[in-house]
Amino acid sequence: GCPLVRDVFELTGDFCRVPKRRCHRHYCWEKLRRAEVDLERVRVWYKLDELFEQERNVRAAMTNRAGLLALMLHQTIQHDPLTTDLRSDR
Numbered sequence: 515g516c517p518l519v520r521d522v523f524e525l526t527g528d529f530c531r532v533p534k535r536r537c538h539r540h541y542c543w544e545k546l547r548r549a550e551v552d553l554e555r556v557r558v559w560y561k562l563d564e565l566f567e568q569e570r571n572v573r574a575a576m577t578n579r580a581g582l583l584a585l586m587l588h589q590t591i592q593h594d595p596l597t598t599d600l601r602s603d604r
Contacts, residue, residue, distance in 0.1 A: 515534070516537070
């Protein structure tokens with residue numbers, strides 16, 4: 515039988531005991547339940563895809579973090595030992 519719900523989405527754990535052919539209250543509940551399951555699967559696939567994308571971004575950031583080019587581009591070198599302030603004059 516059809517699983518009974520409370521407040522639209524909260525399952526009660528009970529089932530409709532009326533035979534399927536006679537129950538007019540729960541018409542086509544099997545199709546709706548299959549649609550709910552399919553929708554939940556799609557949501558899980560989207561979440562999994564987001565997590566894979568985040569993992570790829572983190573891995574790319576980790577591989578680029580200690581690269582020589584990044585060190586050369588982001589390191590400040592003080593060429594004049596008498597200058598203590600490295601800010602520009604602008």
